[in-house]
Amino acid sequence: xxxxxxxxxxxxxxxxxxxxxxxxxxxxxxxxxxxxxxxxxxxxxxxxxxxxxxxxxxxxxxxxxxxxxxxxxxxxxxxxxxxxxxxxxxxxxxxxxxxxxxxxxxxxxxxxxxxxxxxxxxxxxxxxxxxxxxxxxxxxxxxxxxxxxxxxxxxxxxxxxxxxxxxxxxxxxxxxxxxxxxxxxxxxxx
Numbered sequence: 001x002x003x004x005x006x007x008x009x010x011x012x013x014x015x016x017x018x019x020x021x022x023x024x025x026x027x028x029x030x031x032x033x034x035x036x037x038x039x040x041x042x043x044x045x046x047x048x049x050x051x052x053x054x055x056x057x058x059x060x061x062x063x064x065x066x067x068x069x070x071x072x073x074x075x076x077x078x079x080x081x082x083x084x085x086x087x088x089x090x091x092x093x094x095x096x097x098x099x100x101x102x103x104x105x106x107x108x109x110x111x112x113x114x115x116x117x118x119x120x121x122x123x124x125x126x127x128x129x130x131x132x133x134x135x136x137x138x139x140x141x142x143x144x145x146x147x148x149x150x151x152x153x154x155x156x157x158x159x160x161x162x163x164x165x166x167x168x169x170x171x172x173x174x175x176x177x178x179x180x181x182x183x184x185x186x187x188x189x190x
Contacts, residue, residue, distance in 0.1 A: 001032045001035065001036075002032070002035050002036050002039045002184070003032060003033075003036045003050035003051070003184075004050070004183075004184040004185055004186040005036070005040055005045075005049055005050065005104045005105055005181075005183060005184065005185050005186065006048070006049055006050060006051050006105055006185070006186050006188075007105055007106075007107075007174050007175060007177070007179075007185045007186060007187045007188070008105055008106045008154065008156075008171055008174045008175050009171075009172075009174065009175025009176075009187070009188045009189050010051070010105075010186070010187070010188035011188065012048050012051055012052075012053060013048055013049070013105060013149070013152070013154060014152045014154075015048070015053055015152045016150070016151055016152045017046075017047060017048055017052075017053045017054050017055045017056075017149075017150040017151075017152075018053055018054060018055060019055050019086045020054045020055060020056055020085060020086060022085060022124060022126065022127065022128040026056070026085070027126060029047075029052070029054075029056070030056065030058060030083045030085075030126070032050075033045050033047065033050065033056070033057070033058045033083070034058050034060070034083075036050060037058055037060065037104075038060075039183055040104050040181075040182075040183035041063075041182070041183075042104045043059065043060055043061055043063050043064060043142055044057060044058065044059040044060075044142050044143075044145060044146040045057060045058055045104065045146070046146045046149030046150050047149075047150065048149050048150060048152075049104060049105050049149060051186065054150075055085070055086045055087065055150045056083065056084065056085050056086070056150070057083070057084050057087075057146040057147070057149065057150060058081075058082070058083045058084075058146075059080065059081065059082060059084070059139075059142050059143065059146060060080065060081040061076075061077040061080035061081070061138060061139055061142055062077060062078055062079070062080065062081065064077045064138055064142075065077035065078040076137070076138075076139055077138060077139065080139050080142075083126060084121070084123050084143065084146070084147075085123055085124045085125070085126070086123055086124055087121050087122065087123040087143075087147060087150070088121065088122045088123070089119050089120070089121055089143075089144065089147055090120050090121070090122055091118075091119065091120035092115075092116035092118070092119050092144075093116060093117075093118045093119075094116050094117040094118040094136075095117065096114045096115060096116050096117075097114065097115070097117055098112040098113065098114050099112065099113060099115070099138075099141055100112055100113075101113045101141075101145055101155045102155075103145070103154065103155055104183070105154070106154065106155070106156060106171070106174060107174065107179055107181045107185075108170070108174075108179065109156070109167060109170055109171070109174075111155065111156070111159055111163060111167075113145075113155050113158050113159070114158070115140075115141055115144050116140070116144075117136055117137060117140060117141075118134065118135070118136045118140060119134070119135050119136075119140045119143060119144060120132065120133070120134050121133050121134075121135065121143060121147075156171065175187065175188065175189045176189050177189070
């Protein structure tokens with residue numbers, strides 16, 4: 001099932017999501033997240049972005065694999081597709097670096113966001129088995145962006161105050177539904 005993407009301004013995007021139990025319903029929901037992400041041409045999608053306050057997100061970094069700027073991570077990105085259930089980032093390290101980010105819930109806005117290049121994540125797999133994994137480069141960035149969603153943080157929250165002020169009217173337009181996208185969206189203020 002393809003869900004509408006919840007737009008900036010909806011309260012679910014600002015709430016910390018709750019842990020989930022691995023079940024057949026959750027696995028079906030993960031399939032729906034992938035289907036919704038692909039329909040919107042995204043590289044990641046978190047449950048809050050479809051209106052669900054659950055600690056789960058999916059990623060597929062393969063669209064970034066062909067970008068020459070990501071040559072270092074190209075081989076990893078080609079096969080970087082998976083779901084994260086109840087993830088917790090337990091460590092961030094390395095010299096923070098900037099990368100232009102966008103978000104399906106905030107269409108047509110991109111901005112340079114500073115993040116650490118290396119992370120360690122605790123989560124469970126789709127069978128409920130605990131995992132401890134390390135990620136670096138663009139895959140780490142994708143995970144951090146989606147992890148922010150389940151923590152109630154948007155990439156615009158990480159911008160400098162001046163940049164946020166410059167984007168305020170565009171963000172208000174998104175919240176009110178005064179935008180056009182190639183995918184279905186759900187607006188809180190419309």
